[in-house]
Amino acid sequence: MIQNEITENICSRRSVRKYSNEPISEELVLTMLECAGFAPSGLNNQPWRFIVVDNSGTDNSDDKEIGRRLSEQTHYSDIVSSAPLLIAVFLDTAASYNREKDLMAIGATIQNILLSAHSLGLGAVWLGEILKNKDQVSKILEAPETFELTAVIAVGKPAADLSDSGNAARKALDEIVFKK
Structure with missing residues (x-):
């Protein structure tokens, strides 16, 4: 495979599920969200919306309590309660023009968040079980009714050095690519 900065990233x-207690700066959060906004979407409708929860407990907001309440909604409560930052990703049904295409666009925006987090030295994991x-x-996030x-x-920030985590097993190309 050709290696460059993008392919290496x-x-x-990797999906990171354990974090240090260090809060994530607003600059890093904004960078991830700006990268998210560059995902492709049909008709460039950009149907994604985000609610950001500073779960670090370093500010005076109610976000830490929101994080605790969110952790009760999933089997992966330890991940949610220990992550200093939570980004809830929504499909804005009012901005949607084709549900299937818009959900694919949401997948692309999530991948952009994961890749930008990784490139910024952060770890992240996509939680779907919630x-x-x-x-x-x-309801906990007080999301508008049009947000799904x-x-x-x-x-x-990853709690451990990931450089020795090895490669996650991937199927060989001949298992996933079929020729006519």
């Missing part, structure tokens, strides 16, 4: 990204309680999560939860992304 894609191939070295969707079993998406209505309750939306599609994922929560936990973000933080």
Whole structure:
């Protein structure tokens, strides 16, 4: 494979589930969200919306309590409660023109967040299991009625050095690419 900064970032990204207690700067948060906004979408409708929760407990907001309440909505409560930053990703149904295409665009925006977090020295994991309680999560976050939860992304500085984590097993190309 041709290696460059982009391919290296894609191939070295891993789902990180344990974080240090260090808060994530507003500059890093904004960078990830700006990168998210560059995902492709049909008709450039950009149907994604985000609610950011500073779960670090370093400010005087209610975000830490919100993080605790969100952690009760998933089997992965330890990940949610320990992540200093949570990004809830929504499909804005009012901005949607084709649900299937818009959900694919949401996947692209989530991948942009994961890749930008990795490139910034952060770790992140895409949490989908929390969707079993998406209505309750939306209530906790006071999301507008047109917002449909599609994922929560936990973000933080990795608690361990990931350089020795090895490569996550991937299927060989001949298992996933078929020729006519």
